[in-house]
Amino acid sequence: MFESLSERLGGVFDRLTKAGALSEADVVTALREVRTALLEADVSLPVARDFIRRVTEKATGSAVTKSITPGQMVVKIVHDELIRVLAGDDAPEALKIDNPPATILMVGLQGSGKTTTTAKLAKRLKEKQGKKVLLASLDTNRPAAMEQLAILGTQIGVDSLPIVKGETAVQIAKRARTQANLGGYDVVFLDTAGRLHIDEVLMDEVQAVRDIAQPRETLLVVDGLTGQDAVNVATEFDGKVGISGVVLTRMDGDGRGGAALSMRAITGKPIRFVGLGEKMDAIEPFEAERVAGRILGMGDI
Ligand SMILES: Nc1nc2c(ncn2[C@@H]2O[C@H](COP(=O)(O)OP(=O)(O)OP(=O)(O)O)[C@@H](O)[C@H]2O)c(=O)[nH]1
Numbered sequence: 524m525f526e527s528l529s530e531r532l533g534g535v536f537d538r539l540t541k542a543g544a545l546s547e548a549d550v551v552t553a554l555r556e557v558r559t560a561l562l563e564a565d566v567s568l569p570v571a572r573d574f575i576r577r578v579t580e581k582a583t584g585s586a587v588t589k590s591i592t593p594g595q596m597v598v599k600i601v602h603d604e605l606i607r608v609l610a611g612d613d614a615p616e617a618l619k620i621d622n623p624p625a626t627i628l629m630v631g632l633q634g635s636g637k638t639t640t641t642a643k644l645a646k647r648l649k650e651k652q653g654k655k656v657l658l659a660s661l662d663t664n665r666p667a668a669m670e671q672l673a674i675l676g677t678q679i680g681v682d683s684l685p686i687v688k689g690e691t692a693v694q695i696a697k698r699a700r701t702q703a704n705l706g707g708y709d710v711v712f713l714d715t716a717g718r719l720h721i722d723e724v725l726m727d728e729v730q731a732v733r734d735i736a737q738p739r740e741t742l743l744v745v746d747g748l749t750g751q752d753a754v755n756v757a758t759e760f761d762g763k764v765g766i767s768g769v770v771l772t773r774m775d776g777d778g779r780g781g782a783a784l785s786m787r788a789i790t791g792k793p794i795r796f797v798g799l800g801e802k803m804d805a806i807e808p809f810e811a812e813r814v815a816g817r818i819l820g821m822g823d824i
């Protein structure tokens with residue numbers, strides 16, 4: 524992820540830092556290239572435009588151009604602005620899982636990685652925070668979906684709600700809540716069914732589940748390889764069911780990174796985690812500084 528963007532920006536900034544003295548025109552030219560690189564990485568146009576406007580304001584003043592290392596100052600300004608566009612102005616948030624049992628509702632399109640991400644997060648909460656977690660599959664659509672979650676649960680040593688055939692998603696959500704209360708669980712994950720497209724039936728079901736379950740977090744799982752589509756999906760889900768954050772999956776793939784860069788600015792919703800593979804440990808909290816450092820080839824700082 525981000526490789527080609529990183530390469531492009533690396534080239535631009537190499538030239539800038541090697542140039543020594545810089546005129547305002549040099550900076551503007553370089554930033555035009557940065558803008559092209561962002562657009563080629565599938566960053567949405569308004570986000571790229573706003574990004575360049577903000578960087579230009581800060582980087583074309585005499586404080587920068589007359590400084591001893593103007594190129595490095597421009598890179599620093601871009602770095603800081605990348606962090607801002609990735610994370611917004613708020614501090615990163617941990618999952619809200621106080622007041623047990625806390626419900627986390629997992630939503631998203633078909634195949635985006637909901638079930639896998641549910642199990643990955645459950646494993647993290649169990650191992651890193653010692654939480655007692657219950658998994659419940661509300662997926663009444665796909666025949667083997669409930670078994671899939673139960674198998675993952677066994678694999679990671681986390682309980683799953685017994686499967687009762689013939690129940691609706693809402694009925695399962697109610698049973699999960701009862702079970703969570705009786706069993707003294709800290710966290711309950713509700714893994715919902717996916718659809719190919721956002722449709723009425725899906726949204727009605729998710730809304731009904733939400734109203735019953737009163738989730739503390741509603742996490743939208745989206746495929747990070749789908750670029751701006753991921754952002755559109757997030758906008759729609761947020762409008763219809765309200766989401767508290769986004770998990771971007773398949774960030775181990777060779778996507779261009781546009782989804783990560785546009786998500787916060789367009790939807791106002793934070794990226795909370797990134798999925799980095801199929802294994803149960805392949806998930807990380809989203810850290811804007813690290814991502815910005817990676818994009819600018821500064822390594823993990
Ligand atoms: N490489 C990679 N694969 C992932 C990641 N997350 C999920 N997958 C894979 O994507 C496929 C679909 O994942 P699921 O978790 O079943 O997706 P889902 O959203 O629950 O799918 P439905 O329930 O059918 O809507 C599986 O093969 C996962 O192993 C990720 O971060 N990276």
Ligand SMILES: [Mg+2]
Nearest residue numbers: 637638662668
């Ligand atoms: Mg699933």
